[in-house]
Amino acid sequence: MPVEVGKRLNERARAAARWRLVLVLPLVAQLLACAGSLRSIPLASHVDLEAMQGGWYVVATIPNHFERRMVAPYDVYSRRTDGGMQEDFYLRRGGFDAEVRHYTVRDTIVPGSNNARWHVHILGPVSLPFLVLYTDPTYRYVMFGENNRSVGWVFSRTPTIEDADYRALLDRFAALGYDATRFRKVIQVPEQIGMPGFWSDGIQ
Numbered sequence: 001m002p003v004e005v006g007k008r009l010n011e012r013a014r015a016a017a018r019w020r021l022v023l024v025l026p027l028v029a030q031l032l033a034c035a036g037s038l039r040s041i042p043l044a045s046h047v048d049l050e051a052m053q054g055g056w057y058v059v060a061t062i063p064n065h066f067e068r069r070m071v072a073p074y075d076v077y078s079r080r081t082d083g084g085m086q087e088d089f090y091l092r093r094g095g096f097d098a099e100v101r102h103y104t105v106r107d108t109i110v111p112g113s114n115n116a117r118w119h120v121h122i123l124g125p126v127s128l129p130f131l132v133l134y135t136d137p138t139y140r141y142v143m144f145g146e147n148n149r150s151v152g153w154v155f156s157r158t159p160t161i162e163d164a165d166y167r168a169l170l171d172r173f174a175a176l177g178y179d180a181t182r183f184r185k186v187i188q189v190p191e192q193i194g195m196p197g198f199w200s201d202g203i204q
Contacts, residue, residue: 041147041176044132047115049085051139053077059161060154060169061199062182069094069202071187075155077107084108087120095204096190134172143169149178159188 058073067073071092078086085107092098107130110117118130133152134143141161145152154161154169170180184199185192192198 041131041133041145041149043113043116044134045114045116047132047135048139049079049109049115051135052085052142053079054157056142056155056157057159057188058153058186059156059159059188060166060183060185062150062152063184063199063201064151067186070199071096071098071203072159072189073186080106082108085118094202133176134169141165141169143172145173145176145178149176152178152183154183161185 054077056075056077058070058075061067071094073089073091076088076090078088080086087105087107089103089105090100092100106121108119108121108127109115110119116132118132119127120130121127129146131145131147132142133145135141140157142155143152144155152173154166166185170183173183174180185197187193187198187200187203192200193203194200
């Protein structure tokens with residue numbers, strides 16, 4: 001490999017690492033700040049990792065710094081040879097004209113948790129708990145969350161979600177001790193920008 005090409009690739013790798021650090025540090029701080037008052041949350045009774053594979057649209061979240069101005073977030077899960085999952089995460093920032101950013105992380109599965117307790121390895125030794133709270137029977141929707149109930153997500157196989165299904169999932173979050181009124185739908189298509197119930201702040 002030519003020296004100049006190698007330098008450019010190293011610079012890009014370092015820049016990507018800096019971006020990951022900038023993006024996740026506020027979320028890490030948010031989770032650690034609540035660590036002293038955690039109340040264990042019930043998890044999904046069983047998670048089929050084979051059924052979890054493939055693409056998922058992030059259709060709802062509790063607004064947080066990490067996902068601010070996030071547009072069209074999309075996750076692709078695939079099995080790893082070590083028993084965990086690889087997560088390829090795609091998103092735009094600020095609008096649909098922005099470039100697509102791609103982040104790859106490693107998810108480990110805690111043994112004895114019925115595949116419901118995950119750890120997302122963001123950068124080096126830094127990992128975040130990522131708990132599967134519910135999967136619908138046909139794996140159309142997945143609810144992710146954390147013990148502190150300050151973060152939560154709805155993943156869907158489609159970029160939009162039926163209102164009745166969304167309300168039912170929010171009811172499930174509420175039954176687990178969440179304040180379900182904090183959730184906002186995530187912008188997946190341009191027509192959703194500015195619509196009631198969507199997190200449109202700073203998105204054009």
